Amino acid sequence: MKRISYISIIVLTGMMICLTSCSDDYLERAPLVELSDANFWKTTNDLKIYVNNFYNQEGLLSRFYVHWYESPYTFDAIDGSDTYIMADYNGRLNGENTLPSSGGGWSSSDWSLLRNINYFMDHYQQVDGAWDVVKQYVGEALFFRSIFYFKKLVTFGDVPWVSTTLYQNSPELFDPRMPRNQVTDSILYDLDLAIDYLPARAAGGWTGRVTKETALALQARVALYEGTWERYHAKKNTPFKVNGSDGTKFIQKAADAAGNLMQLADENGFPALANTGVDYGYWLLFNQKDYSNNKEVLLWRKYSLAEEQVQHWVVGHAYGMGITKTMIESYLCTDGKPIAVSPLYQGDKDLRTVVANRDPRLNQTIQVNDSVHIVYNEPNLTYFTEPRFGVSTQTSVTGYQRYKGHTADYQEIYVSNEQSTSGAIYFRYGETLLIYAEAKAELGTITQADIDITVNALRKRAGMPAMLDINNITPDPNWDFTGISPLLQEIRRERKVEMACENMRLNDIFRWAAADEVIVGKRPLGALRKQWEIPDEETGEIPERIATLPINAQGYIDCYKNSPALDNGYRFNVNRDYLMPIPTEQLVLNPALLQNPGW
Numbered sequence: 001m002k003r004i005s006y007i008s009i010i011v012l013t014g015m016m017i018c019l020t021s022c023s024d025d026y027l028e029r030a031p032l033v034e035l036s037d038a039n040f041w042k043t044t045n046d047l048k049i050y051v052n053n054f055y056n057q058e059g060l061l062s063r064f065y066v067h068w069y070e071s072p073y074t075f076d077a078i079d080g081s082d083t084y085i086m087a088d089y090n091g092r093l094n095g096e097n098t099l100p101s102s103g104g105g106w107s108s109s110d111w112s113l114l115r116n117i118n119y120f121m122d123h124y125q126q127v128d129g130a131w132d133v134v135k136q137y138v139g140e141a142l143f144f145r146s147i148f149y150f151k152k153l154v155t156f157g158d159v160p161w162v163s164t165t166l167y168q169n170s171p172e173l174f175d176p177r178m179p180r181n182q183v184t185d186s187i188l189y190d191l192d193l194a195i196d197y198l199p200a201r202a203a204g205g206w207t208g209r210v211t212k213e214t215a216l217a218l219q220a221r222v223a224l225y226e227g228t229w230e231r232y233h234a235k236k237n238t239p240f241k242v243n244g245s246d247g248t249k250f251i252q253k254a255a256d257a258a259g260n261l262m263q264l265a266d267e268n269g270f271p272a273l274a275n276t277g278v279d280y281g282y283w284l285l286f287n288q289k290d291y292s293n294n295k296e297v298l299l300w301r302k303y304s305l306a307e308e309q310v311q312h313w314v315v316g317h318a319y320g321m322g323i324t325k326t327m328i329e330s331y332l333c334t335d336g337k338p339i340a341v342s343p344l345y346q347g348d349k350d351l352r353t354v355v356a357n358r359d360p361r362l363n364q365t366i367q368v369n370d371s372v373h374i375v376y377n378e379p380n381l382t383y384f385t386e387p388r389f390g391v392s393t394q395t396s397v398t399g400y401q402r403y404k405g406h407t408a409d410y411q412e413i414y415v416s417n418e419q420s421t422s423g424a425i426y427f428r429y430g431e432t433l434l435i436y437a438e439a440k441a442e443l444g445t446i447t448q449a450d451i452d453i454t455v456n457a458l459r460k461r462a463g464m465p466a467m468l469d470i471n472n473i474t475p476d477p478n479w480d481f482t483g484i485s486p487l488l489q490e491i492r493r494e495r496k497v498e499m500a501c502e503n504m505r506l507n508d509i510f511r512w513a514a515a516d517e518v519i520v521g522k523r524p525l526g527a528l529r530k531q532w533e534i535p536d537e538e539t540g541e542i543p544e545r546i547a548t549l550p551i552n553a554q555g556y557i558d559c560y561k562n563s564p565a566l567d568n569g570y571r572f573n574v575n576r577d578y579l580m581p582i583p584t585e586q587l588v589l590n591p592a593l594l595q596n597p598g599w
Contacts, residue, residue: 041126047137072424073405075503083327139197176592191219202268220257227251232513239597258436271429283364301424322398325525331362336466338476350531398526521569526557
């Protein structure tokens with residue numbers, strides 16, 4: 001059987017100090033399932049059974065199993081962003097996080113998944129089976145370890161790296177954290193192996209399992225994150241920079257991984273963008289129950305009340321949240337020009353005019369009262385008329401109500417206790433195309449041909465008439481960022497638009513070190529309230545649900561206007577809040593961990 005030989009840095013460094021305070025019961029418990037090593041680890045089916053557990057673990061792929069107001073398209077609002085918000089402002093964006101004494105993402109339960117994965121890695125070689133069969137499950141375990149560590153990297157930066165099972169007397173328990181760039185090296189090495197071991201989907205169709213294509217997509221995502229984090233935190237000289245590195249190595253790795261996936265697509269016909277040339281094709285991509293035959297979706301989560309008794313909530317409603325004015329204003333007009341300069345822009349006096357002559361993805365991302373956007377398909381066909389305003393937190397908060405990910409299945413989202421079974425997309429090819437474009441632009445090697453097969457392919461799928469010409473970019477006086485090229489501005493805009501509400505925006509802001517530009521001192525706004533100020537026919541008064549919506553001096557909904565903590569906008573601390581703190585109890589147990597900047 002082929003063996004995995006880890007580079008010394010992976011074998012020798014790091015560990016989770018939290019385990020020193022864990023109970024013996026925790027340390028001695030068999031990972032994942034009650035199994036006996038003497039009776040397990042016999043056949044390749046044992047490996048499959050073990051790895052199967054990782055697919056449904058919260059904290060790896062999925063954040064929701066049976067949750068209530070969470071759906072695949074709510075986390076940009078829940079986690080906080082400049083593009084999608086909740087009724088209550090986000091405390092982290094306002095600098096209100098505090099230093100915990102325990103927990104905080106560093107408890108024993110937060111690390112137990114890693115121990116389970118490493119337990120597999122320490123035992124799989126006991127199985128008597130052909131390597132050609134075994135390697136798939138090893139590749140899957142490596143993929144999930146990469147997911148686990150990427151999430152820790154995003155949360156804490158430097159973290160202990162462990163690739164074997166630790167016990168109460170393991171000396172690695174008292175090691176320092178590994179520098180983030182070395183953690184990323186280790187993640188990418190795991191993924192190099194996973195890519196080698198995993199089968200390509202094209203060989204056997206959809207199986208529900210991780211494939212070579214998915215591992216390439218994750219590798220591209222991780223490498224771009226770390227590369228741009230290092231580049232832009234260095235440029236802005238934040239406390240989070242990596243001394244001696246400008247991120248180029250990782251950005252090149254991102255371009256290579258994305259390019260390799262694109263080459264597989266050319267060779268095998270998978271993956272590919274879905275719904276190109278299909279009316280409302282962009283919207284249709286995000287509300288399906290089954291993605292088994294969808295060529296764009298690399299990995300997804302099935303929800304079924306009958307088969308698995310799992311579901312998520314309010315995919316059809318999107319109440320208690322709202323897309324922001326700054327997000328709406330990012331969509332170009334159909335001539336490819338920004339709204340600040342395009343003669344096609346019709347203004348924002350109401351929802352119909354705001355989407356007129358705009359990138360079709362806007363009309364497919366927000367609800368519009370145009371007798372096309374459906375709320376329910378039964379018992380009577382019900383079209384959207386206005387956002388659900390009111391005093392409850394489960395109402396629309398900006399007037400721009402999400403349509404992306406909406407299902408009109410009345411039985412599912414209303415009658416059946418609002419239990420939605422729309423599939424959750426984890427990886428899709430559209431993201432990889434954007435990674436390739438951004439990485440090549442950061443490297444200074446991008447060509448018009450690269451843009452055509454990435455950004456312009458996404459625009460074509462959505463039905464956007466105007467393509468991006470790298471030699472003819474119209475300046476936008478309202479670009480989000482400073483200090484980057486017009487081409488990078490437009491690639492970042494494309495990512496903002498294409499990946500709207502897909503739980504990408506906060507990570508993008510953080511890796512670009514851009515909180516000072518799009519978060520600090522800003523208070524998110526919504527639509528013009530005036531469009532709904534229609535007097536009641538009997539009383540002649542504006543309905544209370546409208547009249548009580550707070551607005552700014554220009555009449556735009558300002559839902560946090562009455563929050564004293566945001567009187568001058570978000571108070572995000574750029575010298576502290578990009579990373580979460582290490583709980584104080586852990587620093588007492590192991591002073592070598594050290595604390596993150598600003599805490």
